[in-house]
Amino acid sequence: xxxxxxxxxxxxxxxxxxxxxxxxxxxxxxxxxxxxxxxxxxxxxxxxxxxxxxxxxxxxxxxxxxxxxxxxxxxxxxxxxxxxxxxxxxxxxxxxxxxxxxxxxxxxxxxxxxxxxxxxxxxxxxxxxxxxxxxxxxxxxxxxxxxxxxxxxxxxxxxxxxxxxxxxxxxxxxxxxxxxxxxxxxxxxxxxxxxxxxxxxxxxxxxxxxxxxxxxxxxxxxxxxxxxxxxxxxxxxxxxxxxxxxxxxxxxxxxxxxxxxxxxxxxxxxxxxxxxxxxxxxxxxxxxxxxxxxxxxxxxxxxxxxxxxxxxxxxxxxxxxxxxxxxxxxxxxxxxxxxxxxxxxxxxxxxxxxxxxxxxxxxxxxxxxxxxxxxxxxxxxxxxxxxxxxxxxxxxxxxxxxxxxxxxxxxxxxxxxxxxxxxxxxxxxxxxxxxxxxxxxxxxxxxxxxxxxxxxxxxxxxxxxxxxxxxxxxxxxxxxxxxxxxxxxxxxxxxxxxxxxxxxxxxxxxxxxxxxxxxxxxxxxxxxxxxxxxxxxxxxxxxxxxxxxxxxxxxxxxxxxxxxxxxxxxxxxxxxxxxxxxxxxxxxxxxxxxxxxxxxxxxxxxxxxxxxxxxxxxxxxxxxxxxxxxxxxxxxxxxxxxxxxxxxxxxxxxxxxxxxxxxxxxxxxxxxxxxxxxxxxxxxxxxxxxxxxxxxxxxxxxxxxxxxxxxxxxxxxxxxxxxxxxxxxxxxxxxxxxxxxxxxxxxxxxxxxxxxxxxxxxxxxxxxxxxxxxxxxxxxxxxxxxxxxxxxxxxxxxxxxxxxxxxxxxxxxxxxxxxxxxxxxxxxxxxxxxxxxxxxxxxxxxxxxxxxxxxxxxxxxxxxxxxxxxxxxxxxxxxxxxxxxxxxxxxxxxxxxxxxxxxxxxxxxxxxxxxxxxxxxxxxxxxxxxxxxxxx
Numbered sequence: 024x025x026x027x028x029x030x031x032x033x034x035x036x037x038x039x040x041x042x043x044x045x046x047x048x049x050x051x052x053x054x055x056x057x058x059x060x061x062x063x064x065x066x067x068x069x070x071x072x073x074x075x076x077x078x079x080x081x082x083x084x085x086x087x088x089x090x091x092x093x094x095x096x097x098x099x100x101x102x103x104x105x106x107x108x109x110x111x112x113x114x115x116x117x118x119x120x121x122x123x124x125x126x127x128x129x130x131x132x133x134x135x136x137x138x139x140x141x142x143x144x145x146x147x148x149x150x151x152x153x154x155x156x157x158x159x160x161x162x163x164x165x166x167x168x169x170x171x172x173x174x175x176x177x178x179x180x181x182x183x184x185x186x187x188x189x190x191x192x193x194x195x196x197x198x199x200x201x202x203x204x205x206x207x208x209x210x211x212x213x214x215x216x217x218x219x220x221x222x223x224x225x226x227x228x229x230x231x232x233x234x235x236x237x238x239x240x241x242x243x244x245x246x247x248x249x250x251x252x253x254x255x256x257x258x259x260x261x262x263x264x265x266x267x268x269x270x271x272x273x274x275x276x277x278x279x280x281x282x283x284x285x286x287x288x289x290x291x292x293x294x295x296x297x298x299x300x301x302x303x304x305x306x307x308x309x310x311x312x313x314x315x316x317x318x319x320x321x322x323x324x325x326x327x328x329x330x331x332x333x334x335x336x337x338x339x340x341x342x343x344x345x346x347x348x349x350x351x352x353x354x355x356x357x358x359x360x361x362x363x364x365x366x367x368x369x370x371x372x373x374x375x376x377x378x379x380x381x382x383x384x385x386x387x388x389x390x391x392x393x394x395x396x397x398x399x400x401x402x403x404x405x406x407x408x409x410x411x412x413x414x415x416x417x418x419x420x421x422x423x424x425x426x427x428x429x430x431x432x433x434x435x436x437x438x439x440x441x442x443x444x445x446x447x448x449x450x451x452x453x454x455x456x457x458x459x460x461x462x463x464x465x466x467x468x469x470x471x472x473x474x475x476x477x478x479x480x481x482x483x484x485x486x487x488x489x490x491x492x493x494x495x496x497x498x499x500x501x502x503x504x505x506x507x508x509x510x511x512x513x514x515x516x517x518x519x520x521x522x523x524x525x526x527x528x529x530x531x532x533x534x535x536x537x538x539x540x541x542x543x544x545x546x547x548x549x550x551x552x553x554x555x556x557x558x559x560x561x562x563x564x565x566x567x568x569x570x571x572x573x574x575x576x577x578x579x580x581x582x583x584x585x586x587x588x589x590x591x592x593x594x595x596x597x598x599x600x601x602x603x604x605x606x607x608x609x610x611x612x613x614x615x616x617x618x619x620x621x622x623x624x625x626x627x628x629x630x631x632x633x634x635x636x637x638x639x640x641x642x643x644x645x646x647x648x649x650x651x652x653x654x655x656x657x658x659x660x661x662x663x664x665x666x667x668x669x670x671x672x673x674x675x676x677x678x679x680x681x682x683x684x685x686x687x688x689x690x691x692x693x694x695x696x697x698x699x700x701x702x703x704x705x706x707x708x709x710x711x712x713x714x715x716x717x718x719x720x721x722x723x724x725x726x727x728x729x730x731x732x733x734x735x736x737x738x739x740x741x742x743x744x745x746x747x748x749x750x751x752x753x754x755x756x757x758x759x760x761x762x763x764x765x766x767x768x769x770x771x772x773x774x775x776x777x778x779x780x781x782x783x784x785x786x787x788x789x790x791x792x793x794x795x796x797x798x799x800x801x802x803x804x805x806x807x808x809x810x811x812x813x814x815x816x817x818x819x820x821x822x823x824x825x826x827x828x829x830x831x832x833x834x835x836x837x838x839x840x841x842x843x844x845x846x847x848x849x850x851x852x853x854x855x856x857x858x859x860x861x862x863x864x865x866x867x868x869x870x871x872x873x874x875x876x877x878x879x880x881x882x883x884x885x886x887x888x889x890x891x892x893x894x895x896x897x898x899x900x901x902x903x904x905x906x907x908x909x910x911x912x913x914x915x916x917x918x919x920x921x922x923x924x925x926x927x928x929x930x931x932x933x934x935x936x937x938x939x940x941x942x943x944x945x946x947x948x949x950x951x952x953x954x955x956x957x958x959x
Contacts, residue, residue: 026065026108030086034068037078042069042113048608051591052584053109056093057156057566059415059466060101060502061551064091064109069577071113073191073279079110080277081195083532091534092273094132094161097567098168099418100501102272102537106549112163114577114912117889118280121146127186129201129282132163135571138888140288148285151179154497155400158626159568166281168499169246169270173319174354176455177244179286181269182252187282188265193275193528200265201282209261217260219526223519224263227254233515240512243422244455245493246270247500248508248538249520267523272499273534275527289356291363292318294392297374298350298381305349306429309453311373312353313425316366320453321352321399324432327448330405331398340381341398348380349432351453352399354392355385363387402450403461404628409446410463412561415553418461421486422493425456431492434485435460442478457496466550476547479507487511502549505540554594559636560586562629569623569633574894574910579612582623582633588613589636614640616906618896619781620862641783651784655791658732659771665736669709672702676741700901705936707737707929710748714766723763726838727802728754729795730766731814732774733929740933743942749929753813753835756951760846767795767802775820781897792820799830806830811838813945815863815927816897822867835927835946836869839876847954855883856949857917857924857941861931862892876946877925880953887917895934911938925949 034043044050044067054063070076083090091105094112116133125146130139136157140149152165153172160170171180187201198209210217228234234255241252253266268276299305305322312320325348332341355370357363367385386392407416423431432449435458439447444462451458465471486492487510494504494511509517524531524539536545555561569582580588588609595602619634645651654661676684681704688702712735718725730750738748745752754764767773773795776788799810806829812818818834825832833841858877860870877884894900894910911934918924924943926932932943 026088027086030082030088031066033082034066034079037075037082038068038070042071043067044069046608048588048605048612052580052587053093053111054104055551055565055583055587056096056098056101056103057564058099058101058104058501058503059417059464059551060104060549062104062106062549064105065107067109067111069111069113071115073197076110076191076277076279077195077197079108080191080193080532083108084194084530087530087532089532089535091537092163092167092277094164094167095135095156095159095567095570097156097160098164098272098501099420099498100495100503101549102168102499102501102534103164105534112161116163122282125285127282128285129187129280130162131280132161132166132278134162136160136162136165141888143285144288146285147288147290149288150283151175151184151286152181156566156568159566159571162281163278166269166278167272169250169497170499171244171452171497173321173452176452177241181281181283182250182266184284184286185265185269185281186284188268188278189280190265190268191277191279193530193533197279198261198264199280200261206261216526217264220260220263221258223522223526224254224258224260227251227519228258230515233519236513236516239491240493243424243493244452244457244496245422246497247493247495247504247511248517249275249523251512251516251519254519264527267527270499272501272537274524274538275533287358289318289358291358291360291387292354292356292392293363293367293385293387294352294354294395295367295371295385296350296352296381296383296395296398297379298344298348300345300378300380301347302349302432303429304377305351306432306453308351308374308377309428309456310425312351312370313454315370315373316355316357317353317370317454318356319352319354322432322449322451322453322458323350323352323399323402324436324449325349327402327450328398330409330448331401334401334405336394337398338394345380352395353385360387399450402448403459404630406446406448406461406463407564407629408562410562411465412555413467413553414463414465415551416461416564417464418459418498419482420457420459420496420498421482422496423456423458423486423490424492425454427490428453428456431456431486431490432458435482438478438481438485442474442481444478452496455496456492467552472547472550479546483507483510500538502536502540502545504546505536505538506543506546508539552590552594554590554597556586556590556593557636557639559639560589560631560633563627563631564629566628568626568628569631571889572622572626572891574618574892574896575616575906578906578909579616582627582631585613585617585633585637586631613637615903618862618892618894618899618906618910620892620896621866622862622892625865638780638783638785641781642785643783645783648784648787651779651782651787655774655779655787658774658791659769662732662736662771666709669707669737672706673708673741676702681741698902700898701904703937704742705740705933707933708739708741710734710736710738710750712750712771714770715764718763718765721763723761725765725804725808726757726762726842727799727808727810728757728764728766729773729799729810729812729817729832730770731812731817731929732778734813735771737929737933740936740942743936743944745942745944745948749813749945749947752945752951753811753947756843756947756954757811759951759954759956760843761956765802765808767798769798773798775817777816777820778897780820795821796825796827796830799832800827803830809833809838809842811835813947814929815861815867815869819863819866834864834867834869836864836873836876837867839946839950840869840872843950844876844879846957847950848957849879850953850955851879852881852953853883854881854923855885855921856881857885857887857921857939857943859890859893859924859926859931859935859943860886861926861928864927865891873925873927873946877949880949885918885921887914890914890917893931893934895928895931897930900930900934907934908938911935914939923949
């Protein structure tokens, strides 16, 4: 059924066209969250203000149009999708206000959880909830799902740490519990609603059996159904309303802002791994540990340990554990090291009598405890990585009473075996009796759906009825558990939930069929297909963890959405459906605007680099192999042509003036159908290359300087305060440090191959890479001398799969760290410096190294929040400038107090300078400015 014409007409007047999406590509892309359900919305709206949400809800309420709110879409139970109107958060929901020296923080719903913790870190505070998705999940979703995590438990979740809420109800009314005027106005306009909430509270508290049941249920970790504990914990109706919103999954209202009471973030921590010979001993230790100063106790069964035992970096003892082994990963945190050591002694003493098969003692060494936590964190992706193509990974989330945890674990394992989920693993937050079990499931066959239905029915009976536990501990009820809410809670509590729903959403427009549903089979409908698309991305579980670091997020597609669309295209082709229109749209949204820098792989639980798929698809379309061959064979001529083009542009700038040339260039780009690159005032001038003759005999240490092709062609912009080309500045710095600088022979013919690889010509790229490696072997005297590459993307291209172990190739950060710090004296400058850590620097593992070097050079370092990739991506900044502009849309405001920016990629610095409003330079400029040679 289509949306009402009156609603659509009103929406068109309210929301600009660029924030309304109803085309097949966009609606399909937004129809996916991290769950195993899919609904295709009829309309997607990106909202940028509370006023827009208010008007939309008034329209939806009047026209009885269903709406669903979506933050990051990392939810696992189908609560962030819709077949009606999907409302997604835009850029302007990122406000945060730190109060009382970090004791409280007020956040808008678009703030990513990890960002909230980053701004609280200087106060040694953090928000209570700590979901595994905290690097991607947004506050709106964290509150609406009452997300918790490994350390949060039941004491520090959103419900328990809520200090205030600003919300929009289904009729568009707004109430802010921290604003007395707003509260007074709401009491005036919605007195009847508040009176009904107060009465529901009184009735519930007076019903001792029901009240006791609610208190018992929330003694456990529990997110099944609505937060009925609000009715027994509070008697003021506004407090009840606020706490009902926590965990309501967008079915009762829109959370516009939340204030948290923060919790301590202790600086000292240590972790240990204790492996018990069996489940029983492992679980018997948990109640004792619960009485100790532990911040986390994670249970891992033998299956979960087996799933990671062959992974790179895993200790060999994991493979040698017995078949029945069960482990506890324990963490303790404290304000001081001495207190931490006291706590560790108490913890170990409490379980000293238990038999232990293997023990890794408490360690404060990051290398040790990070490896232990890697065992825990790699279990879920390990199952995802081995699943059959076409199946999905399901992670279920239940709670057993802690005193019956061992029995619960064994019974769950029996169920998994009986239903032949042989690959399934079990792990969880043991202190709360909260277990996650992960298994793979196909939905393309009725027999598989029937198997899933039977299994979930038995799980529900086991957990909710037999053990009196919770079917959802922290992942939210969603669609997945909506049919089982009454089974878990009983009819009386279930009908109470429906009363709350009808009171706050009388027309049923807010996220229907989520949390509560009249359809007993809603959990078996709209199951998401995961068809084979390409081996590069077939393991994608569509979790969305990749999205925050993608520069095209909010412009076109994210990595998750690129995979969703490509899967759909391939499935349609196999079904004989015409995909011409979809593929045409995908060309721009999926391929042209992908930076292909691979940051998504760093966030992906199964290590997928969506850029690899994009490069592969570009290679299929690359129809100029002959031209690529010619360029590879005549690279010096191509580089000379680049310098001549830059020189011609600079001459035009001198004749016409920069503003006139920029306007002319923009007009020519429009006339060319966006094919011609656009000139801007930060465009480089050409480099006039003057290389030294053959190196002389000297006692100085040698360094081979590989100047990247961009460094050999692109000098500073005409208005840049620095007018010395990078190649000359680098050489001067290396010589200042006492090095003899050697250049490879025939430098202008050399290239790492990156320009060819990014355009879809892998053979030519590899040819150039091999040529360069051979030249470097010769220049470095067979690897005797270190090799300095002045641009991090080229360094990364060289060191990836580098077979010649004789060569030591350094990017600027690593070479300065390891070779120049001891040879130079630093005098830090007072002026603040902005730092952009390029994608390649992150891949090289030098992100912190770059920040550390800059901190030696200046008293104030500014790292703009939320900018992970600049989106320039080689030449994308010239040819698809909107990608660069979108990725850096928040840069200027973030760096306005800085006089200079620092990076390690010449092309990235072009876009950064343009959109930051300050000049960005290579790291060597700053290091050279603040150093002098040390007397050795």
